[in-house]
Amino acid sequence: MGSHRSKRGSGEVNLGFQIAPMIDVVFVIMLYFMVMAGAVQVENAHNTKLPGTVQVENTDTPMPDEIAIRIEDDGQVYLNDDPLDSPENKGLPELASNLGQLRESSEASRAEVLVTIYANEQAKYERVVDVLDALSRARISNVTFQAGAPE
Amino acid sequence: MAGGGGSSESGEPEFQIAPMIDVLLVLLVFFMSITSAEVLKVDQNIVLPVSPNAKKREAEMSKHEMAVNVRWDDKTSEASVNVDDRDYPDLTQLVPYLQERVKRDPKVRVVIRGDRLLPAIEIQRVMNVIGEGGIADISFAASNK
Numbered sequence: 001m002g003s004h005r006s007k008r009g010s011g012e013v014n015l016g017f018q019i020a021p022m023i024d025v026v027f028v029i030m031l032y033f034m035v036m037a038g039a040v041q042v043e044n045a046h047n048t049k050l051p052g053t054v055q056v057e058n059t060d061t062p063m064p065d066e067i068a069i070r071i072e073d074d075g076q077v078y079l080n081d082d083p084l085d086s087p088e089n090k091g092l093p094e095l096a097s098n099l100g101q102l103r104e105s106s107e108a109s110r111a112e113v114l115v116t117i118y119a120n121e122q123a124k125y126e127r128v129v130d131v132l133d134a135l136s137r138a139r140i141s142n143v144t145f146q147a148g149a150p151e
Numbered sequence: 152m153a154g155g156g157g158s159s160e161s162g163e164p165e166f167q168i169a170p171m172i173d174v175l176l177v178l179l180v181f182f183m184s185i186t187s188a189e190v191l192k193v194d195q196n197i198v199l200p201v202s203p204n205a206k207k208r209e210a211e212m213s214k215h216e217m218a219v220n221v222r223w224d225d226k227t228s229e230a231s232v233n234v235d236d237r238d239y240p241d242l243t244q245l246v247p248y249l250q251e252r253v254k255r256d257p258k259v260r261v262v263i264r265g266d267r268l269l270p271a272i273e274i275q276r277v278m279n280v281i282g283e284g285g286i287a288d289i290s291f292a293a294s295n296k
Contacts, residue, residue, distance in 0.1 A: 019168055026175050033182035040185070044205035045262060045290035050282045071271065090201075119271035126267035128274065129200035129293050136204045145278060 046132040048143050065106045067099070067115045069131055073122040077131060092134040099138035115143045194220040194233060200267040202293035215258045218292075219245075221277055223266035230273040242280045249284025260288040 070078040075087030077095055084094040099115075106113045115135060119128050135143055197220055208216075220233040232239045239245045252259050261281050265274055281289055 019172075023168075023172065023175065026172070026179060030175065030179045030182060033179065037182050037185050042295045043199065043208070043292050044202065044295055045208050045292050046202065046205050047260075047288075047290040050278060050287045050289055119275070121270060121272040123271040124267070125265045125269035125271055125274050126200040128271055129202050129267075129291060132291060133202040133204045133293075136202075136206070145275065 046129070046136065047141075048145075050145075065102070065111050065113050067102060067113060069095070069115060069117050071117065071119045071123040071127050071131060073120045075124065075127045077127070090130055092130055095131070096134040096137045099135060099140055103138055103140055113140050113142060115140055116146050117143065118146050194218075194222065194264060196220075196222050197264055197266045198268075199264065199292055199294040201296060203295060205291075205293045205295070208290075212258075212260055215256055216260050216262050216290075217252060218262045218264050219277060219281070221263065221265040221269060221273060223269045223273070225268060230269060232277060242276060245280050246283050249281060249286055253285045258288075259286060260290060261286050262290050262292050264292040 068080055070081075072078070072087075077084055077087075077092060079095055079098055084098065085092045103113050117128065117131060132143065135141075217234070222231045222233065223229075224231070232242060232245065234245060234248065249261075263274065263277060263281075265277075278289065
């Protein structure tokens, strides 16, 4: 981009390129995008595999430590039948810290953690995503779903 | 803001307009690029659940992704499934479509975009249909805030 100098005065009608209004417009557009950048919503994702369709490559792998998380209709979350956090607590800090400890102890014994989520029929999907969020905070990615309550 | 430019003959520093425009344009392009996040076919009727710790979508998987929108009408308490701008009142009709997608692209991943108020049973129904369609790779969409 070269520098532009406008010819002014001397009775000539100047139809040339005006730099000052252009800068004004660029400033306004830039301010718009700066403000919008703070409010932008990004769509993220929790990746998982559906159970029963994953092909087992190595049958010698040890059995994973199974953890059951149950979600009740009112939003109460149970970890292996122990109620954790209140139904209103969206962050699920107790669940995340318990899961983190379980993962660490499983890693120490070189076993893998397998979490199964049992969501009741009328439990809110939002609560399921809260649990998935707590799982990703505890860095557990081996998650499956099960319909109905654990036996 | 007046137009200027060029070096001053008197030795006094002058306001240079050209580099300023260059910097402004770079800033403009930067802010434009970060605001235009790549989004699948977004269904405005769905309010996604919030999950700050969900992973960012992988760029290399974006061309293999297809969205399954699961809406929830709170007044009638009914869920409706919409895939590629088509409604599927009977979920079994979705199975052949999913099978065809797998044939075309074996690495296809289904992104389930469910409304935050959906009952879990509706999501489980959709997961069953996806399983019947022969797709194992799924992800749950969530908003960052």
